[in-house]
Amino acid sequence: MRINSLKDPFLILIVDDDSFIRMQLRFCLEKEGYWISEAQNGEEAIALCQTLRPDVVLLDAMMTGMNGFKCCSQLRIIPDWQHIPILMITGLEDQTSVDRAFEAGASDYITKPIHLAVMRQRVKKSLEQSQLHQKLEMANQELQRSASTDELTQVANRRHFEEHLKQVWRSMMRERLPLSLILCDVDFFKSYNDTYGPQTGDRCLYEVAQFIKSEAKRSTDLVARYGGEEFAVILPNTSASGSAHVAAIICSAIQTLNIPHINSKVSARVTISAGVATEIPSEHSSYEELIAMADKSLYQAKAEGRNCFRHYNQQFVPIKPLHYFLNHKQSPAVGQTTI
Structure with a gap:
């Protein structure tokens, strides 16, 4: 009506x-x-x-x-x-x-x-x-x-992220399917804010969030602002190799936004680092553990040079050019164990 x-x-x-x-x-x-x-x-x-x-x-x-x-x-x-x-x-x-x-x-x-x-x-x-x-x-x-949307970036907020992750965790546990989580962080964002000002910084976060959202294409996927310059991507029924593929595309393609960052230590453009974790939910595990694994992977990616992603318990994976992933259907994480 x-x-x-x-x-x-x-x-x-x-x-x-x-x-x-x-x-x-x-x-x-x-x-x-x-x-x-x-x-x-x-x-x-x-x-x-x-x-x-x-x-x-x-x-x-x-x-x-x-x-x-x-x-x-x-x-x-x-x-x-x-x-x-x-x-x-x-x-x-x-x-x-x-x-x-x-x-x-x-x-x-x-x-x-x-x-x-x-x-x-x-x-x-x-x-x-x-x-x-x-x-x-x-x-x-x-x-x-x-109540469920972050006002600045127009993706899900932290509260909605946690509620959705709990629901998806229970659903994947019933169906015995893998659940993947990607945590992304804009590299050297404090330096970006200091260089270009908070208004430009807000615009940068919005553009990054919307781009990440465009790559989480399924209706069951969820992109959320996890906090500050950090974002989360929930990928239900997604294997380790599948989530690595998504993370690699996001990290590589963010650079194609061509957002200038003259004080970045890894590129003249805005880049992100990402941590990925995959688990088949069970009664003996929890969604908090999945978050902790993804967070640890993100820390490792940032410690090993940024502008890259790491999958939990997997070897470091450098970011390749975007055209590589567009022209290759296999996962960028070659040899990665599929859960």
């Missing part, structure tokens, strides 16, 4: 097998400025709802073929249709029909014979409630997004 403006009228779908009633309802509602679409049976209504996405459905309970109760139940199965108003038109003082309507998922009901003034108010009230619900839902989603 959309949030409408005066230039974008609400769309109402009228579902009734009686053409005369449909005509009456259309005439009444078009006078109120609504757009109207019509369906003469339940099957047609479901098809139109999936394509037109109306804002309100007026649905007759008793129709030939699929009745309104079954149609309403089917509409509620459509994704994102849990809160779309469906007003069921029922028989006068028919308590059984009213009960069935709400059990089927109706938002409200209108009794026959239809009082047009009452119907207009019911439609208006249903739209107002639906709009309010959507605005609150959007506000909650934005609040959740803000």
